[in-house]
Amino acid sequence: MSEEIDMTKVEELAGKVIGDVAGALSLFMAYIGDQAGVFDALDGEGRLTLAQIAAKTGFNEKYLHQWLGSVSAAGYVTYHPEDDTFSLSPEQALIMAREGQPACMQGFIQAVVSQYEEHEKSVDTFKSGKGRPWGEHSQCLFCGTDRFFRPGYQANLVDNWIPSLDGVEAKLNKGAKVADIGCGHGSSTVLMAKAYPSSTIHGIDFHEPSIEEARRKAAEAGVTNVEFHVATAQDFDGEGYDFACIFDALHDMGDPVGAAKHIREALKDDGTLMLVEPMAGDTMAENMHPLGQIFYAFSTTVCTPASLSQPVGLGLGAQAGQKRLTEVLEEAGFENVRRSAETPTNMVLEVTG
Numbered sequence: 001m002s003e004e005i006d007m008t009k010v011e012e013l014a015g016k017v018i019g020d021v022a023g024a025l026s027l028f029m030a031y032i033g034d035q036a037g038v039f040d041a042l043d044g045e046g047r048l049t050l051a052q053i054a055a056k057t058g059f060n061e062k063y064l065h066q067w068l069g070s071v072s073a074a075g076y077v078t079y080h081p082e083d084d085t086f087s088l089s090p091e092q093a094l095i096m097a098r099e100g101q102p103a104c105m106q107g108f109i110q111a112v113v114s115q116y117e118e119h120e121k122s123v124d125t126f127k128s129g130k131g132r133p134w135g136e137h138s139q140c141l142f143c144g145t146d147r148f149f150r151p152g153y154q155a156n157l158v159d160n161w162i163p164s165l166d167g168v169e170a171k172l173n174k175g176a177k178v179a180d181i182g183c184g185h186g187s188s189t190v191l192m193a194k195a196y197p198s199s200t201i202h203g204i205d206f207h208e209p210s211i212e213e214a215r216r217k218a219a220e221a222g223v224t225n226v227e228f229h230v231a232t233a234q235d236f237d238g239e240g241y242d243f244a245c246i247f248d249a250l251h252d253m254g255d256p257v258g259a260a261k262h263i264r265e266a267l268k269d270d271g272t273l274m275l276v277e278p279m280a281g282d283t284m285a286e287n288m289h290p291l292g293q294i295f296y297a298f299s300t301t302v303c304t305p306a307s308l309s310q311p312v313g314l315g316l317g318a319q320a321g322q323k324r325l326t327e328v329l330e331e332a333g334f335e336n337v338r339r340s341a342e343t344p345t346n347m348v349l350e351v352t353g
Contacts, residue, residue, distance in 0.1 A: 026074035029067060030096060031113045033076075034106045038067070039088065039097040042077065047085035099147075102155040107147025114140035115301050122301045131309025134252065135207050137302065142210060146185040149248060152343065153188050158195040161274065161348050164340035168243055168272050172196040176242035179204060179266065181233045181259075182249030186214025186226075193223040203228040204236045233259035241267050245274040248346070250328075251320050252303050254310025260332030260351075273334070273351040275325065279342065282321035291345065295319050322347060 033039045041057050042048065050068065054061040068086055072079035076096055078087050088096070094103040115122065117138045125132045163169050172178070175198035180189045183203035193201045203218075205211050208230045218226045229236060233246070233253055244263050250256050263273055278295050281287050287296070299318035307315045316324065326337045326349075335353025342348060 022074070026070065026076065027109050027112055028116075029070045029074070030076055030106070030109050032067065033071060033096070034109070038064075039093070042086065042088040043093045043097040045087070047080055047083065047087045049085050053086065100151055100154070102151040104151060105148075107144050107150070110144030111141055111148060111298070112144075114138040114144055115298075125305050126300070129308075131254075131307070131313060132305035133309040134302075134306045135209070141302070142185065142207075142213075146187055150187040152345070153191055153247070156341075156343060156346075157188060157191055161276070161341050164348060165272055165274060165350050166352075168274070171242050172199050175199055177238075177240060178202060179236065179238070179241045179244040179263070181205075181236070181244060181246045181263065182252070183214060183228070183247075184210050184249075186211075186217050186228065188245070188247050189214060189226055189228070190218050190221050190223055193218070193226045194221065197225055199225065201226045202236075202238065202241075204231050204233070206230065206232045234262050236262070236266070239266050242271050243267075243274070244271065245276070247276045248278060250275060250325070251277060251299075251316040251318055252306045253316075254307050254314060255312035256314055256316060256328050257331050258312065260329050260334065264333050271352075273329075274340075275329070275349040275351055276346050277320070277325060277349070278318045279345050279347050280319040280321045282323040284319075286321075287319050292319060322349065325349065 036057070036059065038053070038057060038059070041053065045056075048056070050061055050065055053068070054064055057064070068077060068079070071077045072086065076092060078089055078092065079085075080087065094101055095105050098104050099106070114137065117140055121132065121136070162172065172192070173196060176196070178192060178199055178201045180192065180201055180203045183189045183205050184207070186203050189201050189203035192199070203211070203214050203226060205214070211228050211230050215228050218228070231237065234255060244267055250259065253259050260273070267273065279291065280295065295318040303318045304315045307313055316328070322339060329337050329349075329351050334351050336351070338350050340348050340350040
């Protein structure tokens with residue numbers, strides 16, 4: 001049976017693919033500019049010629065010429081054809097150069113590059129159907145993930161998310177026992193330790209290299225009301241916690257029901273779990289947009305393989321949605337789940353009972 005080809009649709013899709021290829025290469029160029037410090041060199045300097053940029057950075061003019069052509073065509077740097085100069089606008093600087101600002105995208109870009117760095121492992125994992133532990137990814141992923149999420153936590157955790165919970169902020173100000181589960185490099189742990197000096201924050205993660213980095217960052221920040229432990233969400237020690245939190249990690253766990261059950265048992269009767277998860281609708285149809293596209297992609301290569309590498313291997317995925325997450329939490333024994341806050345990229349669930 002022959003099939004009819006609509007050439008208009010072919011051309012439309014081919015055009016989209018060309019745009020996607022341009023975007024993929026632009027992210028790679030942005031990563032190079034970040035790692036080499038070119039964006040930083042341009043920030044706040046006004047219009048510079050190629051020779052001036054080469055002199056300022058010490059880099060080869062021929063490489064800079066090609067790089068500037070790519071990132072200028074992408075709109076990441078501004079090219080001024082009237083005098084053949086280049087500049088970084090304040091808006092471009094926020095996205096490309098201002099480390100720690102909520103708008104800075106370099107951590108996100110770094111995490112994307114990490115997936116290409118070990119693409120063969122991703123293909124093998126996908127074809128085999130087996131899991132791939134978090135610890136078997138590139139170091140670039142760990143650093144990129146922390147860089148991307150940290151500014152969002154800085155902007156929202158203390159000022160918006162915790163105040164949205166019933167009675168939690170008052171407990172933390174008075175002095176509470178807190179479990180930050182799946183803490184990674186400890187950015188959220190350190191933020192809470194600084195904001196609530198009367199409380200003790202326990203950072204918990206099963207990835208020992210991440211815990212070592214978290215300890216280093218806590219020492220660098222000068223906080224003393226933190227403790228870090230290498231453990232899983234299903235077996236960490238301690239009880240009588242007033243508050244527990246999980247940031248973008250429950251869906252990565254092999255046994256999220258078991259994890260939530262253990263957390264419930266570790267909490268006081270009036271304790272609260274704050275669950276921060278990627279923003280998602282409850283059906284795939286609701287997630288057919290660029291953010292959903294990105295989260296499904298990372299879920300294919302990072303989140304679901306991490307879950308499948310662990311016991312149970314539920315494989316929730318990064319786009320589980322509030323309805324499915326609520327089912328998991330209720331199966332673990334929690335009675336009350338409500339969305340207390342949200343951002344364009346995250347939902348915040350208050351979990352009690």
